[in-house]
Amino acid sequence: MAGTIDARLTELGITLPAAAAPVANYVPYVISGNQLWISGQLPLWDGALKYTGQTGDAVTVDEAADAARVCALNILAQAKAALGDLDRITRVVKLTGFVNAVPGFTDQPKVINGASNLMVEVLADKGRHARSAVGAGGLPLGAPVEVDAVIEFA
Amino acid sequence: MAGTIDARLTELGITLPAAAAPVANYVPYVISGNQLWISGQLPLWDGALKYTGQTGDAVTVDEAADAARVCALNILAQAKAALGDLDRITRVVKLTGFVNAVPGFTDQPKVINGASNLMVEVLADKGRHARSAVGAGGLPLGAPVEVDAVIEFA
Amino acid sequence: MAGTIDARLTELGITLPAAAAPVANYVPYVISGNQLWISGQLPLWDGALKYTGQTGDAVTVDEAADAARVCALNILAQAKAALGDLDRITRVVKLTGFVNAVPGFTDQPKVINGASNLMVEVLADKGRHARSAVGAGGLPLGAPVEVDAVIEFA
Numbered sequence: 001m002a003g004t005i006d007a008r009l010t011e012l013g014i015t016l017p018a019a020a021a022p023v024a025n026y027v028p029y030v031i032s033g034n035q036l037w038i039s040g041q042l043p044l045w046d047g048a049l050k051y052t053g054q055t056g057d058a059v060t061v062d063e064a065a066d067a068a069r070v071c072a073l074n075i076l077a078q079a080k081a082a083l084g085d086l087d088r089i090t091r092v093v094k095l096t097g098f099v100n101a102v103p104g105f106t107d108q109p110k111v112i113n114g115a116s117n118l119m120v121e122v123l124a125d126k127g128r129h130a131r132s133a134v135g136a137g138g139l140p141l142g143a144p145v146e147v148d149a150v151i152e153f154a
Numbered sequence: 155m156a157g158t159i160d161a162r163l164t165e166l167g168i169t170l171p172a173a174a175a176p177v178a179n180y181v182p183y184v185i186s187g188n189q190l191w192i193s194g195q196l197p198l199w200d201g202a203l204k205y206t207g208q209t210g211d212a213v214t215v216d217e218a219a220d221a222a223r224v225c226a227l228n229i230l231a232q233a234k235a236a237l238g239d240l241d242r243i244t245r246v247v248k249l250t251g252f253v254n255a256v257p258g259f260t261d262q263p264k265v266i267n268g269a270s271n272l273m274v275e276v277l278a279d280k281g282r283h284a285r286s287a288v289g290a291g292g293l294p295l296g297a298p299v300e301v302d303a304v305i306e307f308a
Numbered sequence: 309m310a311g312t313i314d315a316r317l318t319e320l321g322i323t324l325p326a327a328a329a330p331v332a333n334y335v336p337y338v339i340s341g342n343q344l345w346i347s348g349q350l351p352l353w354d355g356a357l358k359y360t361g362q363t364g365d366a367v368t369v370d371e372a373a374d375a376a377r378v379c380a381l382n383i384l385a386q387a388k389a390a391l392g393d394l395d396r397i398t399r400v401v402k403l404t405g406f407v408n409a410v411p412g413f414t415d416q417p418k419v420i421n422g423a424s425n426l427m428v429e430v431l432a433d434k435g436r437h438a439r440s441a442v443g444a445g446g447l448p449l450g451a452p453v454e455v456d457a458v459i460e461f462a
Contacts, residue, residue, distance in 0.1 A: 026424045
């Protein structure tokens, strides 16, 4: 029997990616008490980056926002792998979004909105989170965006 | 009846800004257990950035430290909005400070001290926190500094 | 009587550095509930940076990975100062690694592996952590790497 959030994903026509394996020696998530800490997720889909390069150069702001949305889908995929059922999520506590962009770029919030909007779209009020959106001097594999998360669950 | 910390703010001649609205689709804080997670705060005062531009160029180190102090005032404003009374703070657990600066800049600690000093000035030992101070490749709205926080409360 | 982890350090021939004093007005760690939050650690050894400069320029990827390992040794030194005994660590929850590198650098994971590998080498499964590895626009004192940590303990 599919959970409420699974049904919501289906209704929205959203498919989660396979939970991505870490690109190095760490684990994709750790549970501590009722907190699920999820490693920085890249915009990976079927094992390849959906976008590569700097925002404002190879990647537009809209594309970077879509990349952030894919990061958020990967966060949900990890949460499902960790918790078994997304209905166990009681609150997305914090997202930290890092944007790889050209010098002088100031639209980090527009980019990370791609992740924030997805969380609220799927999880409604439980998806409303605290957030930091900042520029990075560079990101793994040349990704335009990386997002990590702390999620509370029951 | 004003709380002890409110009285301390008055004694120090410090006025908190209005708790700033998020510049995108997220919330300014989330409570999880006895932890208050506060979104990255910019040096906003009355709805406008007090400083804009890169540290070491448009903004001096001293100005950036003052900007970090304003970020910390916004953190306290959010904490007051969240908790009702700043006396409920039992400990500032962690500040993460991001500094938008020219290439080769190494004085991130001096800049973020503007936030750290304010916390200890207002909250005394309860304001003593763990901290990371790092360079950002750029920040929202072209701000020189962004600071987020995790605060423990009772 | 030395603890199990102390014995493991000896077996590995690893000496911890002296717990480094903060380079500004904050504390090296804060305990909140059963979480130990450790401030961003630089690759300091005996009070001096073991490496200085940007990864990909003054510092090679292998040197930066060794610098990240030294950051992790400093994290363990702080954990020992905080907890008295490293055997109290039940899980390294999260490492966030910031890499100061030349523009276009994409090997942040290889660099931060220096910290991740050390944690697993010393703490085995308890050292397996969630992680974010990102580029920084610059770091304190011109360090190539900074790593902070959240550790669960009993």
